[in-house]
Amino acid sequence: MKNLNVKHAAISSAVVYVLAILAFVGSFLVPILDDPTLQANMALMIAMVPSAYLGAHLYYRRGHTTGGYTLGFVMFLGAIILDAIITVPVFVIPNGGNHLSFFGDPGFWLIGFEYITVVTAYWHFKVIRAAKANQA
Secondary structure, three states, X not given: OOOOOHHHHHHHHHXXXXXXXXXXXXXXXXXXXOOHHHHHHHHHHHHHHHHXXXXXHHXXXXXXXXXXXXXXXXXXXXXXXHHHHHHHHHHHHHHOOOHHHHHOOHHHHHHHHHHHHHHHHHHHHHHHHHHHHHHO
């Protein structure tokens, strides 16, 4: 973690957070499924792949060498903090939920695993392979 650039990781995490919230809330505007919450979670899972990819790209384009798992974990931690101070009070509590119901949902942790996996995959396939190609 000594080579982690916290400022750039926080910016990347915030970008992913905004895109994820837009996908989640935006999915309620186009009713496709009978269960709007399921639809929103599905939209979020789909949107997480390109969003996390973009977040990793924004971080690594500056030449940082932080390991993908570490960066993914830190970016997910940033999302947890933003969810705790913004998402839950603004979107969850007015609809009858609370912090415990939000963070206790297995779907939240599944999306978090997806987030970390995408960032780690980006690091492996883009950063590590590029470094090996430059050495050859």
